[in-house]
Amino acid sequence: MLSILLLPLILCSSYASSQILYPPQYTTNRIVGGEDAAEGVAPYQISLQGVGSGLHSCGGAIIDERWIITAAHCTRGKQAAGFRVLTGTQDLQQNASRYYYPDKIVEHSDYAPRKYRNDIALLHLNESIVFDNATQPVELDHEALVPGSRLLLTGWGTLSLGGEVPSRLQSLEVTYVPFEQCRAAHDNSSRVDIGHVCTFNDKGRGACHGDSGGPLVHNGKLVALVNWGMPCAKGYPDAHASIAYYHDFIRTHLSLSKTDSLDENLEEIMKGKNEDYSI
């Protein structure tokens, strides 16, 4: 625990060392400068948790009754059976909310952790989510953002550097930063690529992360998932996986699974028919 807390302090001493932080594996500071999210503001928000520990590890969003979307670095090296997904609550302590269980993880096939690229993954659930007021899928945004667009970032995170993890979901408005400007701000590093949506926290503080995999929404539609940033470095925009850029990846897997289940249904129907005929 101690080393986790100390790491950001060491890393933030210089950007020149090219260190980048993935929240929350290496840092406990996530949304800093946020506030308690308004009731019902993010019914698509989920908490990805260890099934054994019950601890919150990453954020994510519901995009379909069977699918959750998050960052690939949240699922890397782990089995689907190691996770549970908490839905329908903005309070981690609330007992009335529902858990769902993934049976498959689909990581982007070109996920390149060292290059910070294609950091996006889908989790397929073993049963369909029951939607209600507090639990809803989010629509995917395909439109290009204009510079200065305001995005809503939500997640559970500490309220200040090294602070406690709140049980209440936090929200923060951040400003979209275009690709060229973002890359230039990162000394033209190739770590920032066109698959990223960058944002700046205009509260002017260095640290402004949501949870890894956590949703950024514009006009009620999902535009990005938290990827990486530099918590202690003032003025460097954070980078998130762009939903528009990964649209094909998402759609392909969602429609493939629908086709699969259609095939299964068809098989069952055919089986039923055969049995009928054999009687």
Ligand SMILES: *[C@@H]1O[C@H](CO)[C@@H](O)[C@H](O)[C@H]1NC(C)=O
């Ligand atoms: C949830 O349940 C736990 C243990 O069953 C209890 O300690 C806690 O107070 C409950 N929380 C709420 C918000 O009811």
Ligand SMILES: *[C@@H]1O[C@H](CO)[C@@H](O)[C@H](O)[C@H]1NC(C)=O
């Ligand atoms: C889904 O997985 C969980 C955990 O393994 C299990 O308890 C539950 O029964 C499963 N649900 C279905 C519909 O298979």
Ligand SMILES: *[C@@H]1O[C@H](CO)[C@@H](O)[C@H](O)[C@H]1NC(C)=O
């Ligand atoms: C759900 O939404 C309906 C219609 O907007 C409202 O009447 C109801 O009070 C809501 N229920 C909860 C639990 O928020």
Ligand SMILES: *[C@@H]1O[C@H](CO)[C@@H](O)[C@H](O)[C@H]1NC(C)=O
């Ligand atoms: C980044 O690239 C732009 C355009 O090629 C150039 O004008 C700028 O000086 C570069 N900045 C750094 C820090 O290398």
